[in-house]
Amino acid sequence: MLCCVKEKIGEAVLPGDLLAFEIQKSENKTEKLICGPGLRRDGEDVFVCKSGILRHKEPNLYWIDLQQRRYVPAKGESVIGIVTAKSGDVFKVDVGGSEQASLSYLAFEGATKRNRPNVQVGDLVYAQFIIANKDMEPELVCIDSCGRANGMGVFGAGGLLFKVSLGLVRKLLSPQSEIVKDLEKIFPFEMVIGLNGRIWVKAKTTQQTLIVANILESCENMTTEQRRSIFGRVSENVL
Amino acid sequence: MMEVTQSGSAQHAAVLREFGCEHSLLSRPDGSASFVQGDTTVLAGVYGPAEVMVSKESFDRATLEVTLKPKVGMPGVAERSKEQCIRQTCEAALLTRLHPRTSITLSLQTVHDDGALLACCLNAACMALMDAGLPMHCLFCGVCCAIDQQGTIKLDPTAKEEKESRAVMTFALDSTDCRVMMSSTKGSYTAAELQQCIAVCQRASESIFQFYRDSVSRRYCKA
Numbered sequence: 001m002l003c004c005v006k007e008k009i010g011e012a013v014l015p016g017d018l019l020a021f022e023i024q025k026s027e028n029k030t031e032k033l034i035c036g037p038g039l040r041r042d043g044e045d046v047f048v049c050k051s052g053i054l055r056h057k058e059p060n061l062y063w064i065d066l067q068q069r070r071y072v073p074a075k076g077e078s079v080i081g082i083v084t085a086k087s088g089d090v091f092k093v094d095v096g097g098s099e100q101a102s103l104s105y106l107a108f109e110g111a112t113k114r115n116r117p118n119v120q121v122g123d124l125v126y127a128q129f130i131i132a133n134k135d136m137e138p139e140l141v142c143i144d145s146c147g148r149a150n151g152m153g154v155f156g157a158g159g160l161l162f163k164v165s166l167g168l169v170r171k172l173l174s175p176q177s178e179i180v181k182d183l184e185k186i187f188p189f190e191m192v193i194g195l196n197g198r199i200w201v202k203a204k205t206t207q208q209t210l211i212v213a214n215i216l217e218s219c220e221n222m223t224t225e226q227r228r229s230i231f232g233r234v235s236e237n238v239l
Numbered sequence: 240m241m242e243v244t245q246s247g248s249a250q251h252a253a254v255l256r257e258f259g260c261e262h263s264l265l266s267r268p269d270g271s272a273s274f275v276q277g278d279t280t281v282l283a284g285v286y287g288p289a290e291v292m293v294s295k296e297s298f299d300r301a302t303l304e305v306t307l308k309p310k311v312g313m314p315g316v317a318e319r320s321k322e323q324c325i326r327q328t329c330e331a332a333l334l335t336r337l338h339p340r341t342s343i344t345l346s347l348q349t350v351h352d353d354g355a356l357l358a359c360c361l362n363a364a365c366m367a368l369m370d371a372g373l374p375m376h377c378l379f380c381g382v383c384c385a386i387d388q389q390g391t392i393k394l395d396p397t398a399k400e401e402k403e404s405r406a407v408m409t410f411a412l413d414s415t416d417c418r419v420m421m422s423s424t425k426g427s428y429t430a431a432e433l434q435q436c437i438a439v440c441q442r443a444s445e446s447i448f449q450f451y452r453d454s455v456s457r458r459y460c461k462a
Contacts, residue, residue, distance in 0.1 A: 014378060015369065015414075050372050068371070099290065
């Protein structure tokens with residue numbers, strides 16, 4: 001179905017819908033259009049390949065906002081992985097995708113051939129993808145381009161790891177996340193959020209950790225008012 | 240979230256039974272849906288793109304596996320043949336080249352069979368694949384029709400009507416041009432009757448695609 005893109009912004013679209021952009025062909029100016037996740041280019045046309053809501057960011061970025069549960073590795077994303085094997089110079093890490101990612105032991109801050117990092121099978125690592133495409137095995141690193149850890153590396157003594165949908169994780173990581181602001185008011189806790197849908201939380205007591213985990217898991221399907229009322233009840237019971 | 244709708248077509252008194260669907264009803268699979276047509280109900284679950292066994296992996300595309308379980312008993316030859324029809328339709332609609340060396344598993348469970356089972360399985364499969372967020376280049380729907388002894392075309396037959404008819408046909412139609420992607424027919428009919436059935440099914444598929452659109456917009460605009 002061919003539809004004008006301006007009408008469809010903010011509305012649900014289905015796979016197979018063709019999007020028509022109003023391009024003014026004038027004076028050899030070529031307009032650049034950035035197609036985000038869920039949109040594909042087929043020759044001159046842009047068509048939708050996943051069902052969801054069409055979003056637009058000025059000036060020329062379009063993407064489909066969808067609720068997905070299975071993670072597909074993408075370059076530059078920071079994820080929580082579980083170390084599953086040590087083979088030679090490389091750790092095999094499970095990130096929840098179709099393949100295990102590899103993490104070189106030199107990709108930690110201050111690691112050299114003599115000074116190996118202290119990583120055991122079963123540890124949690126917070127790392128970033130440097131290679132992630134459909135044709136190659138994904139690769140992770142725990143340092144940024146300057147060689148500093150920048151918050152990445154092994155973590156997770158104590159605490160609880162659980163899985164949520166990718167949409168909730170993106171909501172939590174957005175700059176002005178209301179959920180995070182409301183949660184901060186209840187009690188202090190540590191949280192690590194991976195873009196592969198995994199969240200690790202740790203609060204002072206086990207009971208508080210479980211409360212935070214349950215709230216986050218149930219946040220997905222609630223509207224703002226329902227969430228505020230639940231948070232209010234929890235903070236009354238805790239204090 | 241359940242939705243129910245009905246549609247009709249003037250020719251041959253061809254009316255689709257009431258149909259409805261539910262999204263994301265199972266917690267373990269990446270995508271799930273249940274589709275109800277009259278009394279026929281099918282539950283579908285999709286896992287993918289996930290790890291694949293090296294013996295089954297394909298270097299340039301995702302490997303799609305379909306399992307159909309009947310309500311009672313072990314799956315037999317009839318289920319295997321339906322699985323192949325569904326698998327070929329899904330492979331044509333999915334963009335499998337985007338996920339090489341992975342596997343996509345589609346599990347279908349017949350909850351109740353009152354005719355038009357293959358069509359209901361196709362609809363449930365399409366909704367589950369959409370729910371899982373797998374990239375597709377078009378949607379598809381399944382429509383079943385039967386030709387009775389007098390030559391009248393009956394759309395979406397019940398199990399009793401299927402037994403009394405002389406031919407039963409199921410077509411999978413795509414959403415972009417309503418063309419036939421897969422056909423599975425049983426019985427005797429003329430070439431002209433086949434073309435008429437295809438035309439009737441194409442008209443009926445428009446209401447099914449509109450239902451897909453309404454149900455997706457209800458689901459996302461509610462969240």
